[in-house]
Amino acid sequence: MYPDIVCAGVKCDLDAAEKVSVTDGEITSITIELSTGSNIAGSVVDDETGEPITGAMARVLADDGEILASVLTDEDGQFWLGAFPDGDYYLRTTMSGSYGLGHFGIQHRYFDRLYGSDSSCSERLCDPADGTAITLEGSDAGPFELRVEPGPVISGRITAQPGGLLLSNGWVEVYDSDGNFVGSYRVNPTTGQYQTTALAPGDYTLVPIVSPAYSAVTTGDTTPRGVATPRRSAGFIVSIDTEDVSTDLPVIDSATELIFEDRFQGFD
Numbered sequence: 001m002y003p004d005i006v007c008a009g010v011k012c013d014l015d016a017a018e019k020v021s022v023t024d025g026e027i028t029s030i031t032i033e034l035s036t037g038s039n040i041a042g043s044v045v046d047d048e049t050g051e052p053i054t055g056a057m058a059r060v061l062a063d064d065g066e067i068l069a070s071v072l073t074d075e076d077g078q079f080w081l082g083a084f085p086d087g088d089y090y091l092r093t094t095m096s097g098s099y100g101l102g103h104f105g106i107q108h109r110y111f112d113r114l115y116g117s118d119s120s121c122s123e124r125l126c127d128p129a130d131g132t133a134i135t136l137e138g139s140d141a142g143p144f145e146l147r148v149e150p151g152p153v154i155s156g157r158i159t160a161q162p163g164g165l166l167l168s169n170g171w172v173e174v175y176d177s178d179g180n181f182v183g184s185y186r187v188n189p190t191t192g193q194y195q196t197t198a199l200a201p202g203d204y205t206l207v208p209i210v211s212p213a214y215s216a217v218t219t220g221d222t223t224p225r226g227v228a229t230p231r232r233s234a235g236f237i238v239s240i241d242t243e244d245v246s247t248d249l250p251v252i253d254s255a256t257e258l259i260f261e262d263r264f265q266g267f268d
Contacts, residue, residue: 004033006085008060008068037083038136042144044077044093046110052077053148055106057094060084061128070094082140088133091115092126093146095197096183107185110148111198120149122199123183125176151198152240156247158187158194158208164250168192170210172249175235177203199240207235208249216251 003018022028044056058079060069068089069081092115095108111120116132134141154174158167167187172194174182182204187194208216216235238247 002030002032006035006037008062008084008087008089035083035085037085038138039080039082039140039142040084040089040091040134040136040144041078041080041140041142042091042115042146043079044073044146044148047147047149053108053110056108056110056148057096058146059092059094061090061092063088063090063128063133065128078143084136086137088135090128090131091134091144091146092128092131093148094123095148096123096185107153107195107197108148109150109153109195109198111151111200113146113148115144115146120151120198123174123197124181149198151200152242152244153196153198154204154206154238154240154245154247155193155195156249157192158210158249158251161250161252166192167210167251170208172196173207173209173235174199175205175207179205201241203237203239205235206238206247206249208251210251216249 002020005012005016007013020028020030040060042058044053044058045051046053052073052075054073054075054077056073056077057070058073058081059067060081062068068084071079071081073079093110093112095110095112096106111122112126113120114126114128114131115134117130119130121127121130134144158170158172159165160167168189169187171184171186173184174196176182182199183197185194185196236247236249238245
């Protein structure tokens with residue numbers, strides 16, 4: 001940033017930058033010096049077979065977990081991230097990597113891995129403190145091999161009730177038994193399916209998010225919402241052990257729910 005303030009990845013403090021004043025009809029000339037910094041390279045491979053994993057996401061983090069840079073692995077499972085100023089950084093995989101709206105991404109059936117950690121983790125439950133910091137001092141670092149383990153996943157569809165109409169938009173939020181947010185998984189608009197990444201055995205709450213009009217049928221919430229944000233409900237508890245679990249998540253339009261409530265109120 002101007003004037004010559006280095007920052008790591010997307011972590012740039014705009015308050016530290018100097019404003020540039022311009023005058024109508026005049027050209028304001030400034031000079032910004034760039035440095036190459038240090039790069040981080042590596043690969044993501046299957047821990048059991050050693051085969052490269054294409055389309056997984058590698059991320060560089062600050063010690064507080066803030067994402068500084070992300071990139072998808074190529075057909076050889078390799079990645080390259082740069083350039084970073086001197087400092088300590090953490091490296092991890094993200095098996096449900098997506099660049100946001102317009103990019104569906106790929107949900108891999110693997111656990112995540114932090115560089116330097118001996119154990120696997122899932123999505124947002126990964127703590128950078130469990131990994132080993134990579135210290136950059138002007139030279140490139142790596143290559144680092146991140147070996148990930150396959151595991152069981154939860155998959156299914158979001159269906160509109162009554163009738164079971166398949167909804168091909170929205171996403172599913174997943175929380176562990178302690179209420180910690182694990183991750184968010186978009187419905188594939190082509191297949192109509194959602195799928196998590198690998199999860200450790202246990203109970204998880206799945207919350208289907210479609211639009212401001214819909215809520216999970218288990219909530220009993222029939223209050224109309226005049227807001228432009230999707231509704232979040234109590235969700236569905238799903239247990240997983242060592243095998244994949246398939247479960248559909250029914251939701252209902254609030255208007256439909258109000259009609260049924262009004263029509264059948266007073267009936268047991």
